[in-house]
Amino acid sequence: MSRARKKKKLFVKTWGCQMNEYDSDRLLEVMGEIGFEESAEMNDADVIVLNTCHIREKAAEKVYSELGRIKQVRNARLQEGHDTTIVVAGCVAQAEGREILARAPLVNIVIGPQSYHRLADYVFSAQQHKQRIVDTDFPADLKFEHLPQRSGRKLTAFLTVQEGCDKFCTFCVVPYTRGGEYSRPADEIITEARELVAGGTREITLLGQNVNAWHGKGKKGAPRNLAGLLEQLAGIDGLARIRYVTSHPNDMSDDLINAHRDIDRLMPYLHLPFQSGSDRILKAMNRNHDVEKYIDIIEKVRDARPDIALSTDIIVGFPGETDADFEDTMKLVDRVKYAQAFSFKYSARPGTTAAKMEGQVEPHVASERLQRLQEVLKEQQLEFNRHLVGRELPVLLEKPGRLAQQLVGRSPYLQPVHVMAPAHLIGEIVTVKIVETTRNSLAGELVPHVETGKSRTLV
Ligand code: SAH
Ligand code: SF4
Ligand code: F3S
Numbered sequence: 001m002s003r004a005r006k007k008k009k010l011f012v013k014t015w016g017c018q019m020n021e022y023d024s025d026r027l028l029e030v031m032g033e034i035g036f037e038e039s040a041e042m043n044d045a046d047v048i049v050l051n052t053c054h055i056r057e058k059a060a061e062k063v064y065s066e067l068g069r070i071k072q073v074r075n076a077r078l079q080e081g082h083d084t085t086i087v088v089a090g091c092v093a094q095a096e097g098r099e100i101l102a103r104a105p106l107v108n109i110v111i112g113p114q115s116y117h118r119l120a121d122y123v124f125s126a127q128q129h130k131q132r133i134v135d136t137d138f139p140a141d142l143k144f145e146h147l148p149q150r151s152g153r154k155l156t157a158f159l160t161v162q163e164g165c166d167k168f169c170t171f172c173v174v175p176y177t178r179g180g181e182y183s184r185p186a187d188e189i190i191t192e193a194r195e196l197v198a199g200g201t202r203e204i205t206l207l208g209q210n211v212n213a214w215h216g217k218g219k220k221g222a223p224r225n226l227a228g229l230l231e232q233l234a235g236i237d238g239l240a241r242i243r244y245v246t247s248h249p250n251d252m253s254d255d256l257i258n259a260h261r262d263i264d265r266l267m268p269y270l271h272l273p274f275q276s277g278s279d280r281i282l283k284a285m286n287r288n289h290d291v292e293k294y295i296d297i298i299e300k301v302r303d304a305r306p307d308i309a310l311s312t313d314i315i316v317g318f319p320g321e322t323d324a325d326f327e328d329t330m331k332l333v334d335r336v337k338y339a340q341a342f343s344f345k346y347s348a349r350p351g352t353t354a355a356k357m358e359g360q361v362e363p364h365v366a367s368e369r370l371q372r373l374q375e376v377l378k379e380q381q382l383e384f385n386r387h388l389v390g391r392e393l394p395v396l397l398e399k400p401g402r403l404a405q406q407l408v409g410r411s412p413y414l415q416p417v418h419v420m421a422p423a424h425l426i427g428e429i430v431t432v433k434i435v436e437t438t439r440n441s442l443a444g445e446l447v448p449h450v451e452t453g454k455s456r457t458l459v
Pocket of ligand 2: 169172174209210
């Protein structure tokens with residue numbers, strides 16, 4: 001299929017979660033089919049895509065300030081006789097749809113996350129017929145059926161297995177921007193994983209807004225839940241590491257917990273958001289779990305895999321949150337001890353139930369709480385990293401570091417690891433003795449033994 005006469009350029013800017021990063025890769029593949037190649041520069045791009053996030057107010061506002069900058073780029077290109085097609089994709093596109101066209105007249109196409117397989121056609125229509133297009137259709141099944149094969153050579157890749165959410169936490173826009181929960185069929189996922197591995201991928205992170213709610217369609221012998229899917233993926237030759245994100249406590253089955261004990265290639269890392277340590281607030285958030293249930297899961301997970309690195313999401317300043325509620329959050333953090341955590345000030349989102357609740361917390365109170373929480377979380381992260389000093393860890397080397405002859409990889413626990421090593425080891429899993437740590441990364445020395453056999457080198 002070749003409508004393009006010469007290679008045209010596409011620039012994609014991505015905000016938000018890992019699913020948006022995955023989607024941006026897929027958009028590049030869709031456009032690659034009609035002869036577009038990726039550009040690192042907005043200035044020489046024929047098409048600019050903003051892949052947006054709507055989760056908090058600041059995230060959504062960034063799009064409009066970026067459009068201001070793009071206007072200048074577009075005008076400069078126009079003076080040189082080049083047209084630029086401007087696309088707003090992602091969760092802001094889904095949430096605001098047509099409003100974007102009214103607020104930003106330079107935008108040509110608004111496309112929601114479930115319509116990406118149609119982007120090439122829309123770009124063609126926008127360029128040839130000067131149409132302005134809005135597509136915010138659901139559901140996701142058509143998209144996955146029509147997206148092209150995976151291409152590219154990435155050592156570590158994301159793979160969406162589940163999209164959307166039916167849980168309707170009262171603060172969250174995701175059920176509105178990504179639609180209802182949809183699980184991709186297992187065979188489609190396995191095929192995509194094989195394509196990635198054939199292209200050189202050694203680590204895959206399965207993605208879903210509620211990835212552990214993934215369920216199979218019940219063909220005989222086919223995996224029925226995420227644990228079964230992980231087991232099948234672990235059988236793919238050449239795939240060394242598997243991760244998954246984000247999980248919801250209510251879908252954390254015993255099978256999945258036991259997978260952390262039984263599947264070597266499943267990395268010892270679990271991101272399990274709890275949002276608040278107060279049962280009262282959890283109720284108002286419509287989380288449908290309480291603190292006790294969360295702790296129970298954490299204990300089971302630690303029994304199954306004692307060294308597991310735990311991560312979470314926390315919101316402070318949810319409407320009605322008192323000092324005592326916040327102290328409960330601090331207590332839960334202190335009890336669990338996290339290797340990593342993401343914490344946010346509550347942001348009222350249009351259309352959500354919580355935005356209309358009484359007792360919105362003063363911004364300065366929320367800021368103070370966030371600061372206190374983040375100090376403890378930073379300390380815990382450092383503590384987790386410190387306990388790895390002196391240990392020998394398998395590290396998947398991914399890319400050159402900032403120093404000459406330095407490479408950077410990832411530990412099983414997801415921290416970046418810096419090590420002096422020759423470039424030909426990129427793509428290998430090597431053993432590194434950890435000698436130093438900061439909050440965000442580890443540094444170590446190469447232990448002179450390369451795990452070969454299963455490993456392949458990409459350079
Ligand atoms: N699907 C995932 C997370 C989705 S959004 C889950 O259920 O855990 C990522 C994180 O953003 C959430 O876990 C939550 O902590 C945060 N978040 C979502 N909506 C928010 C809001 N309105 N204000 C502040 N933080 C929010
Ligand atoms: Fe949002 Fe809750 Fe769904 Fe997560 S589970 S995506 S926080 S509604
Ligand atoms: Fe943002 Fe949409 Fe992801 S709102 S966090 S890009 S699902």
